[in-house]
Amino acid sequence: MGIEASELSEFLKITQISVYYENEQLVFITRIPLVFDVELSLYNIISIPIKFVEDGVDSWYISTTTYTYVAITKDRKQFTTYTEKEIKDCIETAIYRICKATQPMIDNNDNTPCELQIFKAPDAFQTGCNINKFPLVRNIYHRILNKNTWIHVGDDTLTISCTDLPKIVRSRSAITILDINCQVFTRNAVLTPIEDISSTNYKDFVPTTKIQNIFNKIPEHIHKYKLSDVWNNTSNIQLTDLHSVSRSLDEIQQMIDEEVIREQSQKHQFIHSNLLKETHKFIIMDFEFSMVKRTSIVVISGAISNSLEKFEVSKLEGRPLLLPIDEKARPMIEKELQVAVKEIKRIFVCKTELQDACLDQLKQSLNSTRNNLTREYIDHYIRQGNKENNIIVVWNGHSDKTILQRLNLDYPMLNITCYDKYFNKNFFIQFEKLSNREIIFEVDIGKFDKTGRLLNLVETHDRVCNRKHKTTYAHDPRLDVEYTKCIFNHVLQKQRYENLIQYFKI
Numbered sequence: 001m002g003i004e005a006s007e008l009s010e011f012l013k014i015t016q017i018s019v020y021y022e023n024e025q026l027v028f029i030t031r032i033p034l035v036f037d038v039e040l041s042l043y044n045i046i047s048i049p050i051k052f053v054e055d056g057v058d059s060w061y062i063s064t065t066t067y068t069y070v071a072i073t074k075d076r077k078q079f080t081t082y083t084e085k086e087i088k089d090c091i092e093t094a095i096y097r098i099c100k101a102t103q104p105m106i107d108n109n110d111n112t113p114c115e116l117q118i119f120k121a122p123d124a125f126q127t128g129c130n131i132n133k134f135p136l137v138r139n140i141y142h143r144i145l146n147k148n149t150w151i152h153v154g155d156d157t158l159t160i161s162c163t164d165l166p167k168i169v170r171s172r173s174a175i176t177i178l179d180i181n182c183q184v185f186t187r188n189a190v191l192t193p194i195e196d197i198s199s200t201n202y203k204d205f206v207p208t209t210k211i212q213n214i215f216n217k218i219p220e221h222i223h224k225y226k227l228s229d230v231w232n233n234t235s236n237i238q239l240t241d242l243h244s245v246s247r248s249l250d251e252i253q254q255m256i257d258e259e260v261i262r263e264q265s266q267k268h269q270f271i272h273s274n275l276l277k278e279t280h281k282f283i284i285m286d287f288e289f290s291m292v293k294r295t296s297i298v299v300i301s302g303a304i305s306n307s308l309e310k311f312e313v314s315k316l317e318g319r320p321l322l323l324p325i326d327e328k329a330r331p332m333i334e335k336e337l338q339v340a341v342k343e344i345k346r347i348f349v350c351k352t353e354l355q356d357a358c359l360d361q362l363k364q365s366l367n368s369t370r371n372n373l374t375r376e377y378i379d380h381y382i383r384q385g386n387k388e389n390n391i392i393v394v395w396n397g398h399s400d401k402t403i404l405q406r407l408n409l410d411y412p413m414l415n416i417t418c419y420d421k422y423f424n425k426n427f428f429i430q431f432e433k434l435s436n437r438e439i440i441f442e443v444d445i446g447k448f449d450k451t452g453r454l455l456n457l458v459e460t461h462d463r464v465c466n467r468k469h470k471t472t473y474a475h476d477p478r479l480d481v482e483y484t485k486c487i488f489n490h491v492l493q494k495q496r497y498e499n500l501i502q503y504f505k506i
């Protein structure tokens with residue numbers, strides 16, 4: 001760079017000038033940076049993905065690089081590296097780009113990263129480079145800096161539009177538009193050339209490598225493994241982002257291993273839980289009832305479901321059952337029913353909603369063509385499938401317990417409640433073994449603003465289940481059993497089935 005007038009603007013680019021006035025004189029201070037006269041060629045390293053087809057399976061691979069910019073001496077024996085930001089901070093003159101030497105000069109020996117081996121010996125590429133595999137979801141077009149050339153990754157149909165004769169050069173992985181009046185339309189992108197390109201300083205260096213040798217190293221099962229979900233719906237992946245959606249061959253091997261293990265354990269779990277289900281069955285039950293003559297219970301209806309069936313709930317209806325305290329349970333006769341109706345009206349006089357529900361149930365039960373509100377049916381239902389351990393699950397079921405006792409149905413019982421344990425409005429679903437009142441499981445369901453220490457079935461259910469259940473009428477035992485089942489399943493998801501059955505071993 002000279003000091004002639006025509007070169008002044010170049011000179012100003014690299015200098016810092018400050019001016020001040022003193023003793024009727026203008027003083028100019030010119031700071032010129034000291035420059036080591038080491039001429040380096042700067043390379044922006046771009047790894048071009050390659051499609052490899054074998055046995056009818058095609059996969060995309062890209063070799064991994066360590067540096068984005070390397071500057072190499074003329075003899076290619078030494079180099080230094082730059083980041084994108086450091087490159088931006090360089091001062092560009094007509095002939096040179098002057099950069100700060102932030103990184104030391106390094107000898108380009110056998111231990112340097114893959115992309116530098118290319119400068120030493122392109123043949124060595126096969127040993128020094130790692131390749132990653134990636135799923136190509138859409139075409140990628142990457143414009144090379146200051147050029148009307150795009151690196152193209154993918155298979156695309158191109159439409160060329162020019163005012164003149166098309167002047168476009170295509171190679172295996174690049175498209176160059178030579179004429180400013182041409183455009184290339186791809187499926188998802190339009191490549192438009194820009195004028196005013198000072199391309200003399202920018203040259204492409206595409207090393208010839210024996211890439212095939214790398215592909216020969218890829219094990220068949222890794223080549224055929226379908227990578228999915230790594231793009232995470234990223235709509236605009238660029239060539240430089242491919243490292244984030246690609247996986248090394250080791251990582252893929254690990255993914256395959258994990259999948260094999262997961263499949264095996266799933267199979268194991270399936271067999272295991274089926275075995276468990278062979279030995280235990282949980283029957284969820286709910287009764288609608290009322291009291292008559294202080295000590296007798298009238299069971300109006302009920303519902304029953306077992307843990308082996310996912311949603312199936314059977315309604316128990318028919319002639320109501322009278323369960324006196326010291327006598328055998330029996331279906332009610334007409335006269336007793338009339339007494340019961342009067343009693344129900346009296347008991348629920350303040351709670352008309354409950355009274356109506358009770359009377360409706362009574363009416364429904366009597367009109368039902370089914371008649372399965374019997375001890376025999378319930379017992380048969382519990383025992384069906386010949387399971388050894390049948391456990392009855394109830395919601396706030398101390399009275400259900402009494403009902404079963406009076407029906408002479410003696411099975412272990414699991415009671416579910418939702419309780420404010422510490423008086424701080426933080427509620428816990430509790431599984432209680434009714435035989436000894438032992439709390440066996442507890443699940444924290446968080447805060448709920450309510451006076452009183454118990455949540456009711458609907459309140460608890462709505463905290464743990466988002467499913468919209470078909471509601472029929474208030475206190476429909478079928479719906480109550482469905483709700484109880486949701487809560488039961490919610491707790492089991494956290495505490496596991498195999499732990500629960502430990503408490504109900506014979």
Ligand SMILES: [Zn+2]
Nearest residue numbers: 465467483486
């Ligand atoms: Zn539910």
